[in-house]
Amino acid sequence: MSLNKNILGLIFANMHEDVVPELTRQRTMGSVLFGGRYRMIDFVLSSMTNSGVDEVGVVTKSNYQSLLDHLGSGREWDMARKIGGLHLLPPFSDVSSGIYRGRLEALYGISNFIRASAAEYVIMSDCDVVTSFDYDAIFDAHVKSGADITAVYARANLTMEDASHSNVFGIDADGRVNNVLINPVLSGECNIALNTYVISKKLLMEIIADGAAKGHYSFAKTILQDRCGEFKIVGYKHEGYFSKITSIKSYYDANMALLDLDKRSKLFLDTNPIYTKIRDNPPAKFAIGAKVKNSIIADGCIIEGTVENSILFRGVKVGKDAVIRNAIVMQDSVIGRKCTIDSVITDKKVTITDGKILTGSANYPVYIGKNAEI
């Protein structure tokens, strides 16, 4: 009746942290804040909930306390289940797990967990893509194509910068992946890997054992790239709206894209809600003198100034006569009276004292670290 018990979801929370080093200094990629109230992991985890994948392991490596706090028991994603549900897989939790160098080694560390699952198939995803995946459709395509591995990609234009933090697939007329480029030097329209794979548990366990025996640690290199002739790796083209985070600039743009109502509605589908941790904030409050245009405002904000083309996370306070433009202001930050901030990203709990002026540019937004007081 549903996919229940047949698919194990694996989410790699620490992968790709190098693309936004500022944001991941004290957190995993999965716990990077996004879009006013979310963390990056919400998108992939909610997609799993919405597709009926209800047994999920989250693989972590370091700096994952904020992720633990965010996920809690998994209740918000309906993953606080008795049968299946959410499992955290931190390093050193098992005799075989430690600080891994790549996906293959990380999988080796959790091989007991995978073995114990009753699932026949495994879906693996990272936390660097903002989108709503339809795992149902991906899984159906995997079964139908008879692939060993189904690799999800999207067709998109890449800049040189994007490409240097992405993998790109060559795909033949039959949809098979016949070439894998890892962090290539190129630009233009291509098949960009979304770091999402379907594979049978049986084959995955073989690959893991083989990788461990040979000292291999990179899934992309030693499985996808080196063995794409040997395995039947089939591409699945993801058609929905997506943003892949490859740099602080692309992170900024991906946030700002939500100000486009059309893109917003393609990401937040009625049929695929995006769940996140509950904070019990009151609604946003607009005081006398508030002027807000073309902005996303999360719950718990109190706004007395001007906000334009910006994204305000939960609990942000904007003082009288302050002006915020083209900015991302993360939760519980306080922008004082008569401040002007333009093209700025503030991390959590930043305080900008009265009258300060901070200006970046759209292609190089200024980043202010967590808890900073300016």
Place this chain on the structure above:
Amino acid sequence: MSLNKNILGLIFANMHEDVVPELTRQRTMGSVLFGGRYRMIDFVLSSMTNSGVDEVGVVTKSNYQSLLDHLGSGREWDMARKIGGLHLLPPFSDVSSGIYRGRLEALYGISNFIRASAAEYVIMSDCDVVTSFDYDAIFDAHVKSGADITAVYARANLTMEDASHSNVFGIDADGRVNNVLINPVLSGECNIALNTYVISKKLLMEIIADGAAKGHYSFAKTILQDRCGEFKIVGYKHEGYFSKITSIKSYYDANMALLDLDKRSKLFLDTNPIYTKIRDNPPAKFAIGAKVKNSIIADGCIIEGTVENSILFRGVKVGKDAVIRNAIVMQDSVIGRKCTIDSVITDKKVTITDGKILTGSANYPVYIGKNAEI
């Protein structure tokens, strides 16, 4: 109205693993099985629940996957709370946390967590004592005595072997700890430390910062022992029934002690239930020919043979004409037909094939490792 929000509980799940190395090869001290259906952590965690300590951090280091599985969201201990509740504190989860050498260093690793708590006091406990602590009373005594640190102890007879894995307090007429012996060479009646401390959060944070600055890592050595003149360390004498695990022999004896109805009733108090993970087993089934005497039988067992002076964990199967004596049989083990096992400890999922005979002695029980088939 209750202790809520005022006390933070900290449980150290990995400490003292060296005393039962067989049992902790693939698990923490906290997840060592005990008494037919429990794990060691159940005793201290249930005591916290029963005393109204509802914000608890569990500090882990390695091999803690079974502990994660056991605790889940903490629901069974009523710790799946929205406010407070159970927090797992694994290594590398925070920038400051890693593989620690002692309690003081472990505390340093979780200092962000302690700082973020609204509690004024901290109760620390390990998982090597089987007892029902009354933290209410211990806390009241701490406040009343004006102690810097309250250290819980029991008056008991120690063998040389016990003492070499215990700390012993010297206590003066006013109840102050004036001497701390770490793993001493002695025997006889003495004040044995139960590794349970109450301290104000403020002082604890000072001690942690000081320890980090000086490179100290042992709480017992550099705080209790070296500074017991400087700090007011007051002993609290625990009067309830207890067993402290100091060796595989004492582990065996502590289990067997539950066959004494008087001791059993002192450990399992109506007012202080011991919670544990739910398994959804049917009740134990006694077939034709079953002969059970003086034994503890957990749910899900199916018994067709003879069981005497033994402890059977959940889901154990005892075949026809098998004889089990003076044994601890852990969960899901299968004892075949016509086997005889005497003075044996089997770990989880051990299979003893038909007709085998295994015999240890009460002072040197034979241990059979997890998943072994004999």
Place this chain on the structure above:
Amino acid sequence: MYTKKECVAMLLAGGQGSRLYALTQDMAKPAVPYGGKYRIIDFPLSNCVNSGIDTVGVLTQYQPLVLNDYIGNGQPWDLDKQYGGAHCLPPYQTALGAEWYKGTANAIYQNIAFVDRYSPEYVIILSGDHIYKMDYNDMIQYHKEKGADATIAVLDVPLEEASRFGIMITNDEGDIVDFEEKPKNPRSTLASMGIYVFTWSKLRQYLIDNENNPDEDKDFGKAIIPNMLNAKEKLVAYAFDGYWKDVGTLDSLWEANMDILNPNIPIDLYDPDWKMYSRNPVLPPQYIGENANVENSMVAEGCIIDGNIDFSVIFEGVTIEKGATVTDSIIMPGSVIKEGACVEYAIVGENSTIGAGAHIGARPEAVENRDDWGIAVIGHNVNIEGGRVVGPKDMVPDIRKK
């Protein structure tokens, strides 16, 4: 997650179970303990979960406190879903007035709004009175394959028992052509198990029509099924051949417990592929003492057993003292059988005490006239003084209740 549900289960749990007398003084029948740690309602609930049905409305009316608390948020059955899950549905008051459930069909009628929230294709109607393991999904698949409007689960019963049931008369394709409630001369041996799958849009209309017709009974067996047959809807029979027991009487409740102890009867509670879930007590494991003899029996957590037990089902937290004997009996949670007492062919309710040397029930062969024999029943919270004799067929209710 916020998509529609293929099938919603509606579980009729309002039954007073008056034929269980002393055991249902202050709890509804589905809350009656069974099988050493379960309550009757665990069976349909666990069946739902094991069949992949995650949305269950539990219709309660009679003494719902025990049942509401037992079900709670459905977590013990993994039915605490954010969308779906288990929901207790008591009768309620509207702007138009207040109404108790007037029958099985009316109970569903009053909760049409609940079902509509999930826009299901199908609804399965269950009862909280039966002990059985069944994959409802198989039945729903059958309903779909047959293109039926209603599918009724049937059991082939011995002809001599058929007149106790609602009997379905089917044609060669398995379509139901006629239905007779407790017929004197049954034309078939296919007895309705009280489990129905309906295409929701159909049932919804029949419920509304039934409600608007004041002359009709508000009941599935008496009105909805006959009405659908008259209107030539497609009703099919789904044959079930597993273990199924209606525990509507004290004798059948006792038998259903004894059945678990019989290895030849297919109600295996230990099957890992079809787990029965229940709310688990917080108790230490049982202790079997030096003087105990326990055979052919089930004993649950927290028991302290130092007496003799044979062919019996002992629930959690029971104490059986040295020299006491319990045979062919059911002892419900928390009861105490004192030294030297003898309990045979009896049901002892929750938290009761059988005093030292008391004698409850008797073996059938110990009674001269077979008609005088029956299961002896001690209600919940009853204290039987030492030495008292409670004969076979006798019943001692909780006198504190009015």
Place this chain on the structure above:
Amino acid sequence: MYTKKECVAMLLAGGQGSRLYALTQDMAKPAVPYGGKYRIIDFPLSNCVNSGIDTVGVLTQYQPLVLNDYIGNGQPWDLDKQYGGAHCLPPYQTALGAEWYKGTANAIYQNIAFVDRYSPEYVIILSGDHIYKMDYNDMIQYHKEKGADATIAVLDVPLEEASRFGIMITNDEGDIVDFEEKPKNPRSTLASMGIYVFTWSKLRQYLIDNENNPDEDKDFGKAIIPNMLNAKEKLVAYAFDGYWKDVGTLDSLWEANMDILNPNIPIDLYDPDWKMYSRNPVLPPQYIGENANVENSMVAEGCIIDGNIDFSVIFEGVTIEKGATVTDSIIMPGSVIKEGACVEYAIVGENSTIGAGAHIGARPEAVENRDDWGIAVIGHNVNIEGGRVVGPKDMVPDIRKK
């Protein structure tokens, strides 16, 4: 954990709220939305949690489906305790028959068994109709210090309003010496807030006596309190001086919402030390568009605002299109205000649509005769066609409901 509870709260949430008309057609009054994301019942529930009371019986009767689902297992308020927590208590049937709640006292009487399970020293009786923040623990402490049998929370009201309330007459020590229900000539200005702390053993007996006296009303104000006064029990008044609002009428519901927008009124929802909990919607954050002007207002998650909002409370998932104007109004979840529509001094229920160019309500100064003015109300699920005018004081209910 399995020790007794010092105090259990019993929350009377059965009120139909008939004076809220179109807003309570299919939900009980305590479930009515308030304050941009809350429902009225969030206030007493959050007060309980913040006061350290973790056991709450919620007495439901009228249209409980919305309320039961909203409360669920109590998790949003951290009231999903293994022992204690929030429990919905509908009326039920016993072996003696079935009874609806016949009054506030009878509702508690029928649930004596629920309260007894926790053997509390005290019981606090709350109502689901009031907006206020109050530390019940302070009141319980006062009850204990005074050695009272019953403590009634009172508010000092203006003399001219006193005749709308139950009025307590106290002596110098704060003991209640007399009580008058809605007196014409009030002898005091201490109005009962409908919040009572009772010593449970006392109340339990008065409830039983009240039930056994067929001539008496089954109500706290009309029977229990006068009976206790007559019997010379110690009743004391507990003075409360914070914000408190009975939202029993449309005007008071509207006012209570407007009060949140007024910085001079002490009902701060943003206070981190007294958080108000509620069930949170799963929606993206709100978007404020290029053409929007939003001042003096609260706007919740999931809204898309491209129009003008002033002095208004906008619940989650509301769309206000370009050129639409909402002033001095309350727009409940999921409603849509189309282009160019104007909503003033109005309440729009859940999931309703105000068509393009429609005009709902009017400013008081726009009406010649002040008596013709009042809040306009659009019920839930109502579709107002484009261009339609709904005058002040008008009400448009959900016509799908009978």
